[in-house]
Amino acid sequence: MLHLNAFLFGCGHHTAAWRHPDSPVERLGDITYYEELARTAERGCLDAVFFADGHSVLDPAGGSWWFLEPLTALAAMARATDHVGLVTTVSTTFYTPFHAARMLASLDHISGGRVGWNVVTSMFDAEARNHGLEAMPAHAERYARADEFVGAALALWDSWDADALVFDRAGLWADPDKVRPIHHHGEHFLVDGPLTVPRSPQGRPVLFQAGSSEQGRDLAARRAEGIYAVAYDAESAKSYASDLRQRARAAGRDGDAIVIMPGLVTYVGSTMEEAKRKKAELDALLPVEQSLAQLSMFVEQDCSDWELDAPVPTLPPLSEFTGPQGRYETILRIIQKDAPTVRELLGTLAAGGGHCTMIGTPESIADKIERWHRSGAADGFNLMPPMYPHGLEEFVEHVVPVLQERGLFRRSYEGARSLRELLGGR
Incomplete structure (x- = not known):
């Protein structure tokens, strides 16, 4: 069976979504908005909703994507739903293991065993600089801290x-022999334990990871049960999945048990033309000057005079590019696969920034999903x-039924009592 997760993100993943006349931008501080999204996901029998987090305001004029604190919001969403999983980001750079473990265990109790942690x-x-640091620690240091952080949190949940x-x-509330300190004294953390929250329904929340760097992949291979991956096409997705599973086996784990879910941007229409119109409608709301400036940064050349409705000018091959190669390689893949106009390329980058994009009818999108799977x-x-x-x-009402008819996706939550069980684990 397929696994489907809904990544909640403000008014939508297109940069200009908040500017659309039908956007819910005025409701971003209203918890009922997020509760409705979670119930929609549950109506479609999705595995989970994922609420990301950020710790700074990126651009007040262009829209700040972070509004309600995710753990607080998910506590309310847990009370508004019965089955769908609830996944949140918690930063290992800004929290402590005890703080994170206590909050996540509490939320697992509140939800009846439906919580996941995106590390x-x-x-x-x-x-x-909002957490007392002048700058982010070096990449390697952050990941070393993260690995120790997760180990300490796991020990706390097992305490x-x-x-x-x-x-x-x-006179006996709990058996003292079954509540133990952990005595974690590591390079980054000192945590005696035990946790102040008894063992939660899942025992420990489901661990997710989304890193694509070498250290990120290694952390995912050692710790994660679910992966949020980035892949524009099936070829790159297969390469990533193969690499991740090999690393997991090298770490002594069952690589095939890890659930890998690339990001998926969809424009659904009753016809291909209608779906393309939906994309074009959002793309037309993009601030052109700002979008071209961002593209100029990605490709390291001035794009300000590029004709919007003409094909993308020829770009140097990856081997000749001296800047950051990940995003540039994705741009080359988009051009090779879709032959977009400049405007279409800006729109694709604005909605997901390089994640797989499917435009079409419910049946054609289901066809592509099935091929990937x-x-x-x-x-x-x-x-x-x-x-x-x-x-x-639109995805829940039109694409999910097609996948269900093909036997690719569940029709109910029957038999699954936790997020881990929805993902196939125990």
């Missing part, structure tokens, strides 16, 4: 046995609708 190290110096609580009113390119997808709530509603 991130954070990225921006502006975030660091209570499942049957530790006795509730003997004669059967070829081993993806165990499922992290859905990134260009615009909320319509994009998620």
